[in-house]
Amino acid sequence: MSTRKATGQEAEAVAARYLQRRGIRICDRNVFSRGGEIDLVGMDGDTVVFFEVRYRGHGSLAGAAESVSYRKQQRVLRAASYYLHRHGLWNAPARVDVVAVAPGGLRRYKIQWIKNAIQSSA
Template identity: 60%
Template sequence: MEGRKAIGTYFEGVAARYLATHGVQICERNVYNRGGEIDLIGRDKDTLVFFEVRYRGSGSLVDPASSISYPKRQRLLKAASFYLHRHHLWDTVSRIDVVAISPGTVKKYRVQWIKNAIQADV
């Protein structure tokens, strides 16, 4: 498990650097609460964004973005809701994005930023 944690931390760093170059201000990393874990929290202009970082190696049968199961999406929604409630941010514009990272062909990594990837069922 320690190896998975180290890999996760490394790719969260890759995602944070990528997002910073695209104007996102990272506020927090690895936020744990009753709802679950949020990999990164940042500000994209006036929007509070919760980021789920996914990495899949070259041998993976599924791309990183598709690897988010329904239960994982529900946990992310719960964690984001709990964070907003705990910090009294209900009136803040927010969304949940996915940063999908896989080995690249031209560059070291292929990074795909999917905005508003996970939405609450209304």
């Protein structure tokens, strides 16, 4: 396994543990569709939440949260729409959050959870 893939999987595992400690029930991981990939899918009460997990190490020019490009946002929105359709959840409240993971100082990781970070223009 490449180190980049392993780093990504570790960041997703860190994010999942962080979210679970804050009351999110993780339902799916690494969901692939024609539209794109969703890193984590969870439930926050009755809201379906799609999580884009981003990791940036020391020396990165852009922070993890800032690294979500417009094109990536569109792919996540397409994949989320497909997921809702496929699971018959069109009437369920849903949102897309970003979880930014970076190396920490006192703790091993610094985590930033941005709720409703990606919104559909429609």
